[in-house]
Amino acid sequence: MLPKNLFSLLWNFVIFITFFINQSFGSADLIQQGLSLSRSNEPKNILATSIIGGSHLPQMLEILKILKDRGYNVTLIAPGNYTARSTNYRSIPQVIFDNERVDLSRKSQEFDHAFLDNDFFKLFSIITNVMVQSYVPSYNIYKQVNDEINADLFFCDIFINHACLDLAWKLGKPVVGISSDLSELTSSPYKSNPIFGCHANMENESFYDRFKCAIINSLIKTLALREPLKGLNVKRASVGIDPHWDFVGRVSNRLMLSNNFYGFEIPSSDSPLHQNIGPVIPDTFPGLTPILDSFLNAHPRTIYFALGTNAIISPQNVIIILKSFLKLIDQNVIDGVMWSTVRTDTSKILHHGGAGSSHESMYTATPMLVLPILGDQPRNAELLESAGIALSISRANLQVDDIVSKAKRLLNEKSFKKNAERLQFLAKINSKRKYRAADLIEIVMNTAKYQGVKDENGGFKVDNENLLRDWITPDTRMGFIRGKYLDVYGAAVIIFLVLFGGFTYTLWKIRYFYITFRKENRDSQKSLNLKKKRN
Incomplete structure (x- = not known):
């Protein structure tokens, strides 16, 4: 019988040999996978x-x-x-x-x-x-x-x-x-x-x-x-x-x-x-002019207002919007308004709900007050509201108090900023697409x-x-x-109904024969009992 230390020596020798072989004849260097595409013969x-x-x-x-x-x-x-x-x-x-x-x-x-x-x-x-x-x-x-x-x-x-x-x-x-x-x-x-x-x-x-x-x-x-x-x-x-x-x-x-x-x-x-x-x-946007940059630095709670290039609003609605801005400034909710076509980072944005404005606002985690006008804007306004990043106002029933109260909610309720930051992450990741x-x-x-x-x-x-x-x-x-597999599902339903109907009918027949048998058995028993009494 071999001593225990001999097994230990043999085991150490095997490990040494394995290590030696791996170091001497180890795996080949990794080759970088070629990712470049040749576009020389592509349609251009x-x-x-x-x-x-x-x-x-x-x-x-x-x-x-x-x-x-x-x-x-x-x-x-x-x-x-x-x-x-x-x-x-x-x-x-x-x-x-x-x-x-x-x-x-x-x-x-x-x-x-x-x-x-x-x-x-x-x-x-x-x-x-x-x-x-x-x-x-x-x-x-x-x-x-x-x-x-x-x-x-x-x-x-x-x-x-x-x-x-x-x-x-x-x-x-x-x-x-x-x-x-x-x-x-x-x-x-x-x-x-x-x-x-x-x-x-x-x-x-x-x-x-x-x-x-x-x-x-x-x-x-x-x-x-x-x-x-x-x-x-x-x-x-x-x-x-x-x-x-x-x-x-x-x-x-x-x-x-x-x-x-x-x-x-x-x-x-x-x-x-x-x-x-x-x-x-x-990836890049035009920079602000020195005047605009100075204004934003002096007014950090500026509301940015943009309705796109083809927006149409009535003079009455323009007056209501301006009165709302003045009331928000008087109540110290905001300290500035920028009615512009220049994209900036502001505390809040009021826009028409166009795809471009919505995406940019989500990208900068900016809560929105949306005034949808036409096209895809009403749909975008609903989607922004359901995402918890915006509130909408109706051009058919525009009111100063409604604008002011919703602007305050956007600034004061933390859920809007939280949802804006959640969507900002999604927007930045997906913007690479x-x-x-x-x-x-x-x-x-x-x-x-x-x-x-x-x-x-x-x-x-x-x-x-x-x-x-x-x-x-x-x-x-x-x-x-065939595309909806209605023929297959229809056949499955028919087979199920046939089997279920057959099973139900079989149970009914068994029950029927069982009840009939018991009734006939009782009747015959009664008849037999009557005969015994007569005898």
């Missing part, structure tokens, strides 16, 4: 378009700037000399497209009266008329610029911009859309719009309200859009485009980018083709290179309906019944 030309321009442009331009830095050739078509006047986007060439059919400010009397009267259907009629009348001029300028640059991809602000989507469809070019709100494209019935008398989130609403918003309002919108879509299809036919009956445009099976993020937006299980890439916020948006656009262009067919100009012609088939969920190809 991107044409971005917007009918509205203004506040719709920064979200596009931030992404275009990233793509330009990666070596792509980008061109913007939009109203107004926007990029040349901008500090951040001067490097992006712009084709200025000023179309009087699109400029709502030139329709001042009709538009202003409908707006101030809060006549939604009149506003709707004006906007749909703009959509129809601007189609051919927009289509022609897009086509003209495309003939010059031979675009490999169209990047469209989708708001009433059907010409961009249609031209890409006709030319067989890949297209990517962008908007601050894709709720109209989602299949989530609990998402709605306050413009139509509903709440942004219908989760806690009554059956009647949910039925009205999901069914009745949808029928009203469908009927209201019939004539505008007929007119739009007439314009389409004049430039050789097939008719299309979706008010949003040819967006199915296309990549749609949403300048939004969960935490602000209502959660939903959307298609992989609908990607949240917001908040898209510039503009690089993800650029990545997605590159993926679409790269997919077109492999899926498309080369045309006479050296570009690639694609079928947009099937280009991103790897992202298209199978249920869209299976039809409603």
Whole structure:
């Protein structure tokens, strides 16, 4: 039998040999994974378009700037000399497209009266008329610029911009859309719009309200859009485009980018083709002038007031707002007011609820008093309130005391600042996703290179309906019944009912035979007893 210390010596020898081998012949040096991409043979030309321009442009331009830095050739078509006047986007060439059919400010009397009267259907009629009348001029300028640059991809602000989507469809070019709100494209019935008398989130609403918003309002919108879509299809036919009956445009099976993020937006299980890439916020902002900087240093409790570039409020409401500011100053709640278009860090902000202003306020953890005007603003106001970072006031019932009391609440109640800081973290983390948006656009262009067919100009012609088939969920190809597995669930219900019915019938029959047997047994027993008594 071996002594115990011999086992110990052998064990130490094994450890030494293992250590020696590991040191002498150890693992090879780690090799860095190659992450660089070769873009030398990629399609390069991107044409971005917007009918509205203004506040719709920064979200596009931030992404275009990233793509330009990666070596792509980008061109913007939009109203107004926007990029040349901008500090951040001067490097992006712009084709200025000023179309009087699109400029709502030139329709001042009709538009202003409908707006101030809060006549939604009149506003709707004006906007749909703009959509129809601007189609051919927009289509022609897009086509003209495309003939010059031979675009490999169209990047469209989708708001009433059907010409961009249609031209890409006709030319067989890949297209990517962008908007601050894709709720109209989602299949989530609990998402709605306050413009139509509903709440942004219908989760806690009554059956009647949910039925009205999901069914009745949808029928009203469908009927209201019939004539505008007929007119739009007439314009389409004049430039050789097939008719299309979706008010949003040819967006199915296309990549749609949403300048939004969960935490602000209502959660939903959307298609992989609908990607949240917001908040898209510039990395730099113009600095303050010495006068403004000095004013803010001397007035740390300044309220910042901005209503965007196209806001319309009545003179009476302007007076009410100014009286509210004076009362807040008299009560020493605030010590200054800045009515401006310059973004600053202030204690509180009063704005119209636009996506850009909302995102910037969340990014700086600034509680908000929101005066929604039109478009996506009423919906944003509800979402901001539900997130606990804002209070809203109504332009239809604007009152000095209401503004003053809500301003005090925003300053004094700690919950608003706490929620603002919570959303600030989300906004800052998600603001990096503009690089993800650029990545997605590159993926679409790269997919077109492999899926498309080369045309006479050296570009690639694609079928947009099937280009991103790897992202298209199978249920869209299976039809409603098969896609929702209604046939399977229906069969399961029928089988269950048959089995349950059969089981129930069997139990009934057993019970019936058992009762019959007992009855017959009792009867025979009684008969037997009677016979015994007689005997």
